Each structure stands twice: as structure tokens, then as C-alpha cells.
Amino acid sequence: MLDRALTLDELLCFSLYSANHAMGRLYRPLLARFDLTYPQYLVLVALWQQDGRKVSDLGTELQLESNTLTPLLKRMEAAGLLRRARNPQDERSVIVTLTDKGRALEGEAADISNCILAAADADLAELAELRDRLHRLTARLREAG
Amino acid sequence: MLDRALTLDELLCFSLYSANHAMGRLYRPLLARFDLTYPQYLVLVALWQQDGRKVSDLGTELQLESNTLTPLLKRMEAAGLLRRARNPQDERSVIVTLTDKGRALEGEAADISNCILAAADADLAELAELRDRLHRLTARLREAG
DNA sequence: TGCGATTATATCGTGTACGATTTAAATAGA
DNA sequence: TCTATTTAAATCGTACACGATATAATCGCA
Structure with a gap:
């Protein structure tokens, strides 16, 4: 039990906020081509x-x-x-x-996922594991809410 | 290379979006007590x-x-x-x-982090690892952007 | 059958986000 | 020194996100 507030970097919520943010900024120009x-x-x-x-x-x-x-x-x-x-x-x-x-x-935008995967620059298994961890976290957070 | 679009559940971006969402919903009532x-x-x-x-x-x-x-x-x-x-x-x-x-x-809201940790219902090491994975992902996404 | 409760969507007001532009201050060079 | 450029905030318009509320259709039950 700490007697100070956690720093931004220590907060799990902020790492989610930032990653989501960064993902959004990567999608934006790709989606803008379709006015989405x-x-x-x-x-x-x-x-x-x-x-x-x-x-x-x-x-x-x-x-x-x-x-x-x-x-x-x-x-x-x-x-x-x-x-x-x-x-x-x-x-x-x-x-x-x-x-x-x-x-x-669906066909025209199919390439978007690949652009994102390329940007993430990690192997598929690693990203899939991160995704599954996030799913489990989301499930627990919803249960608690 | 798939010839169909990925489903929502398969998209890493959606797992981030959802987890961030769920986190926000958990924080909202805790922060509302401070009008934040x-x-x-x-x-x-x-x-x-x-x-x-x-x-x-x-x-x-x-x-x-x-x-x-x-x-x-x-x-x-x-x-x-x-x-x-x-x-x-x-x-x-x-x-x-x-x-x-x-x-x-800072002092009055110190308990919020603990409420979130309790809701996440996972051991600290696991959450810290998830956080660090997210930091690495964010860094790679920003580099690519 | 009739009417209160429930359900599904829509509306309203506030608060992020962000691209594009504006304003004002500081700086760099001729 | 004078001006073009750069930098930092602020402003504007549009699009989510959400709590609270409104509206309309359906359901439940006496």
C-alpha cells in the first residue's frame, strides 16, 4: 500500500488509454480514405x-x-x-x-488490418496473446462493475 | 492472409477499445464523487x-x-x-x-487505484506485465505513425 | 378489454477528441 | 532593426460517449 498516488506510467488504465489512443491515430488516416x-x-x-x-x-x-x-x-x-x-x-x-x-x-478496406499489424511490428502469436489478456481483463472489469 | 474481414473479437484494436471502455466505466462512479x-x-x-x-x-x-x-x-x-x-x-x-x-x-482519491486493482481481480505481477506489454505496443504504434 | 409496467429508440446537455485555422509572442536572419 | 518564420495557446466545427429524460410500442395481468 503506497502513500502516494501512482504515476501515469504506473497506471494500467493509462497504458490502456494510451494504447487505444495510439491505435486510433493509426486508424484515422487509413479510415479517412473511406470517409469513416x-x-x-x-x-x-x-x-x-x-x-x-x-x-x-x-x-x-x-x-x-x-x-x-x-x-x-x-x-x-x-x-x-x-x-x-x-x-x-x-x-x-x-x-x-x-x-x-x-x-x-469489406473488400476495399480489407487491407487496413494488415497495415495495423505491420505497424504493431510484432509476431501474430504475441499480439493474439495480448488480445486475449485484454479480453480476460475486460470480462473481469465488467463483472466487477 | 484472410479473404474476409476480421471479426470484432479478433481485432486487437477492439480488445483495446473494449478494455479501455470497461475501465472508464469502472472509474466513472469512483471519480464522480470528486466531480472529476x-x-x-x-x-x-x-x-x-x-x-x-x-x-x-x-x-x-x-x-x-x-x-x-x-x-x-x-x-x-x-x-x-x-x-x-x-x-x-x-x-x-x-x-x-x-x-x-x-x-x-491526491490523498482523498488515493483509494481509487485500489478499487480498480480489486476489480481487475488479478495478481499485481500479471497486471504489471500487461501494462508493460501495452507500453511496448504503444511505442511501436507511435513509431509507425 | 384496458391500463400500468416494461422495452427500444430517440433526444438533450455536457465533456472529451481532433483537424483546421487564428492569434500573439518569440526568434532568426538579412 | 525590421520582418519572415516558428512556436504556444486558443478557437471553431464535427463526431463520439454518456447520464438523464422523453416517446412510442408492446406486454402483463386483473
């Missing part, structure tokens, strides 16, 4: 994996709520990447579906 | 470590620029946590100094 922001890209990744999902399902996966997702999805709809439509079976929910343009981006 | 946001807390940690720094020095450490820091520091000044004053030796720069109230928070 980073959260918009994550929505696309989720929809490429499984299309036609409710807003709340996207929210569960991305850990975002409608107050963030609604305007974000509206911007993506305005950009012609997806469509939002009330679910005829339950008009409370909204189904998000990729347009042809949104689907086509 | 997470970036404001990081500024305090930096100043507790070394007080009386230029805005640009804080920016280097936190990886933030004046467009983000200026309004953030103004809010903290309005809250009575710090003072902003032009540097008499070079009127271009602004020196940020803690008030007594800002300094006093």
Missing part, C-alpha cells in the same frame, strides 16, 4: 460479420447505447452505407442493414 | 507527479493538444483545482499549477 470514423468502422465490422441486426444488438456488441448509436447510424445512413428501418414484427426496434456500398467496403 | 471526469483525473495524476507544467508538456504526456486541453483545463480551473497563468519568461506558454484543493485530492 473509427466507431463507424467498428459498426461495419460488426455488420459484415452479421447483417440485419437491431440497434440494441449492435449496442451490446460495441458496448454503446442508443444515445451514441442513433446519431452515429444516422450519419452512416446519410453516407449511404446502411439503412435503418423499424422492425415490422416489433415497431419498437430498428433493424440496421448494409447497403451494397456498405457491403462493398 | 477521467481525463481530468489523468491531468491531476500528471500534476501530482510534477506540478507547474506548461500546457504543452501535459499534452506530450497525455497525448492531447491544446484544442482538447485548453477547455478541459479551464473547467478544472473553474472547479478550483488548478490555476492557469502565462509564463512570465515566455508569454506564449501557459503554466498550470495545482491549488491547495487540487493537491488535497
Whole structure:
């Protein structure tokens, strides 16, 4: 038990903050070529994996709520990447579906992951292990919250 | 080389995004008791470590620029946590100094780190290793950027 | 059937982030 | 010395992120 506050460098939270930050700055120019922001890209990744999902399902996966997702999805709809439509079976929910343009981006943006991996400059096994450690940490933090 | 986009769970960037997110959600209620946001807390940690720094020095450490820091520091000044004053030796720069109230928070908020460690529910060595891996990743990403 | 409770999304206000630009001070060179 | 350049903050516009609240559809149950 220390009698002083930890320094920034000692804080795990700051190492997460910084790494996430650095990752964002690397993605930004790559995504800008497609007029995408980073959260918009994550929505696309989720929809490429499984299309036609409710807003709340996207929210569960991305850990975002409608107050963030609604305007974000509206911007993506305005950009012609997806469509939002009330679910005829339950008009409370909204189904998000990729347009042809949104689907086509999967191929065009495929190279982005490789650019990031190249920038990380570490072997795949090491990065995969880091990823899995982060998943386990995230799970524990959510449990505690 | 895959011919499909990676899933969210496979993306290292998303594991960082999620872990950072989960950490933020854990900090939020702990910091709310002091009327602090997470970036404001990081500024305090930096100043507790070394007080009386230029805005640009804080920016280097936190990886933030004046467009983000200026309004953030103004809010903290309005809250009575710090003072902003032009540097008499070079009127271009602004020196940020803690008030007594800002300094006093170091002791009052000391427990926060322990709450986070408890939530992470892992031994210190494991968390320290994760932190160091993240530092190395961040350094490589910045180099590449 | 009817009505209170629940659920899903949307809206609002505040606070980061960041690219682009502006302003003011300091510095370097002719 | 005078001016072009550089540097440090600040300002502006856009886009997340989130707590609190509003709205509308559905469900549960008497």
C-alpha cells in the first residue's frame, strides 16, 4: 500500500488509454480514405460479420447505447452505407442493414488490418496473446462493475 | 492472409477499445464523487507527479493538444483545482499549477487505484506485465505513425 | 378489454477528441 | 532593426460517449 498516488506510467488504465489512443491515430488516416470514423468502422465490422441486426444488438456488441448509436447510424445512413428501418414484427426496434456500398467496403478496406499489424511490428502469436489478456481483463472489469 | 474481414473479437484494436471502455466505466462512479471526469483525473495524476507544467508538456504526456486541453483545463480551473497563468519568461506558454484543493485530492482519491486493482481481480505481477506489454505496443504504434 | 409496467429508440446537455485555422509572442536572419 | 518564420495557446466545427429524460410500442395481468 503506497502513500502516494501512482504515476501515469504506473497506471494500467493509462497504458490502456494510451494504447487505444495510439491505435486510433493509426486508424484515422487509413479510415479517412473511406470517409469513416473509427466507431463507424467498428459498426461495419460488426455488420459484415452479421447483417440485419437491431440497434440494441449492435449496442451490446460495441458496448454503446442508443444515445451514441442513433446519431452515429444516422450519419452512416446519410453516407449511404446502411439503412435503418423499424422492425415490422416489433415497431419498437430498428433493424440496421448494409447497403451494397456498405457491403462493398469489406473488400476495399480489407487491407487496413494488415497495415495495423505491420505497424504493431510484432509476431501474430504475441499480439493474439495480448488480445486475449485484454479480453480476460475486460470480462473481469465488467463483472466487477 | 484472410479473404474476409476480421471479426470484432479478433481485432486487437477492439480488445483495446473494449478494455479501455470497461475501465472508464469502472472509474466513472469512483471519480464522480470528486466531480472529476477521467481525463481530468489523468491531468491531476500528471500534476501530482510534477506540478507547474506548461500546457504543452501535459499534452506530450497525455497525448492531447491544446484544442482538447485548453477547455478541459479551464473547467478544472473553474472547479478550483488548478490555476492557469502565462509564463512570465515566455508569454506564449501557459503554466498550470495545482491549488491547495487540487493537491488535497491526491490523498482523498488515493483509494481509487485500489478499487480498480480489486476489480481487475488479478495478481499485481500479471497486471504489471500487461501494462508493460501495452507500453511496448504503444511505442511501436507511435513509431509507425 | 384496458391500463400500468416494461422495452427500444430517440433526444438533450455536457465533456472529451481532433483537424483546421487564428492569434500573439518569440526568434532568426538579412 | 525590421520582418519572415516558428512556436504556444486558443478557437471553431464535427463526431463520439454518456447520464438523464422523453416517446412510442408492446406486454402483463386483473
